[in-house]
Amino acid sequence: MLRFPSRAGRWPLALTLAALAALSACADPDDPTEPEGPPAADGGAAERSDLGSGPGNPTQWADGYVQVWQNITDVYNVYIPGPSYSFNRAARFGGALTVTKLAGTTGRYVATFPSLSAYLGGRRTVHVSGFYGDSYLYDGTYCKPVSAYLVSDTVEVRCFKASTGAPANAQFTLLVTRNYSDLAFAYAHRETSTNYSPASAGSWNPAGTSSVARSGVGQYRVTFNNLGSRLPPGVQGHVQVNAVGTSNAYCNASSWGTDGSPNVHVDVRCYATPTGAPVDRRFTVLFLLPSDHLAYALADQPTAASYSPLASYSVNPARGPITIARIGVGRYTVDWAYLDRELLNDGNVQVTAYGGSALCRVQTQLFAGALVQCFAPNGTPADSRYTVLLGS
Numbered sequence: 001m002l003r004f005p006s007r008a009g010r011w012p013l014a015l016t017l018a019a020l021a022a023l024s025a026c027a028d029p030d031d032p033t034e035p036e037g038p039p040a041a042d043g044g045a046a047e048r049s050d051l052g053s054g055p056g057n058p059t060q061w062a063d064g065y066v067q068v069w070q071n072i073t074d075v076y077n078v079y080i081p082g083p084s085y086s087f088n089r090a091a092r093f094g095g096a097l098t099v100t101k102l103a104g105t106t107g108r109y110v111a112t113f114p115s116l117s118a119y120l121g122g123r124r125t126v127h128v129s130g131f132y133g134d135s136y137l138y139d140g141t142y143c144k145p146v147s148a149y150l151v152s153d154t155v156e157v158r159c160f161k162a163s164t165g166a167p168a169n170a171q172f173t174l175l176v177t178r179n180y181s182d183l184a185f186a187y188a189h190r191e192t193s194t195n196y197s198p199a200s201a202g203s204w205n206p207a208g209t210s211s212v213a214r215s216g217v218g219q220y221r222v223t224f225n226n227l228g229s230r231l232p233p234g235v236q237g238h239v240q241v242n243a244v245g246t247s248n249a250y251c252n253a254s255s256w257g258t259d260g261s262p263n264v265h266v267d268v269r270c271y272a273t274p275t276g277a278p279v280d281r282r283f284t285v286l287f288l289l290p291s292d293h294l295a296y297a298l299a300d301q302p303t304a305a306s307y308s309p310l311a312s313y314s315v316n317p318a319r320g321p322i323t324i325a326r327i328g329v330g331r332y333t334v335d336w337a338y339l340d341r342e343l344l345n346d347g348n349v350q351v352t353a354y355g356g357s358a359l360c361r362v363q364t365q366l367f368a369g370a371l372v373q374c375f376a377p378n379g380t381p382a383d384s385r386y387t388v389l390l391g392s
């Protein structure tokens with residue numbers, strides 16, 4: 001079994017890729033049928049109570065997360081993470097958090113959070129980002145969830161090579177959360193439909209209803225009705241987006257805001273690798289407001305050497321400055337000063353490309369920030385805007 005390296009061994013060896021398989025299909029005909037899940041509770045947002053810790057301990061922001069630092073092989077096919085980069089709010093009910101590579105496959109993994117589905121109830125979502133634990137190397141892989149939410153305590157993840165669109169063994173980081181008053185999420189489960197309500201089991205709006213509209217191939221708008229009325233002055237929130245399914249398609253945030261209305265709109269665009277052609281796909285949107293143990297930023301100056309991101313789209317719970325620096329083509333550092341004092345353990349990083357067809361992923365995590373890597377649909381390093389969060 002693979003185990004998480006100690007804090008002293010923070011920089012793992014470079015990822016070794018398995019041979020690439022045939023190109024993924026352009027559509028998702030073989031996606032598993034999404035179960036409806038337990039009935040959604042409509043009695044209001046849940047309270048964060050840290051079931052995984054003793055009385056009096058701080059409450060984690062997330063319900064579950066795991067960061068896979070090592071390559072999982074068919075020989076050592078089970079990865080057991082250490083506590084610094086993993087969390088399961090239901091851990092006290094027993095069972096180790098694990099990530100398993102499906103035998104005989106390329107780039108297919110199952111993360112298991114024992115007992116967590118029962119705690120999350122009927123409204124839950126997941127987010128996955130590609131990850132590469134060696135800050136000096138580049139392999140152009142990216143990852144996505146097959147399902148929009150935790151199903152029977154598990155999430156299947158699939159990873160691909162951008163330069164070919166084929167499945168590839170890779171590392172990744174995964175986040176799980178349920179309905180709370182400081183976030184909203186939506187599962188857009190009808191690829192070619194418009195003006196419909198997203199699937200209830202993977203959707204939540206603390207302010208009311210939600211809808212999805214399609215305006216063209218791979219072009220969507222998710223509306224969280226009345227959510228804008230809950231935004232504090234000067235706060236625009238944060239967005240993460242994932243394509244959902246088995247194909248090599250990916251989805252990005254195109255824009256978000258209120259447009260002067262009481263609603264929050266999130267525009268999403270979906271593409272295929274290696275061409276970057278627009279495609280219709282299922283996807284999830286996660287919208288966040290400031291919370292304890294959560295930092296985020298909108299990186300909107302892709303060629304600037306160094307800058308402070310817009311305050312209305314960025315948060316540091318440690319109240320220190322936020323600095324984004326470009327260290328090479330498509331390579332950036334994001335630093336939330338003193339954030340390590342606010343995180344519980346080391347937390348979890350997620351990233352989404354913003355405003356274009358690039359892909360972005362976590363290249364490595366820093367003690368108070370992250371190193372982000374962006375590339376074109378064909379895998380070539382490219383400057384890009386992106387959104388990034390680090391929470392625990």
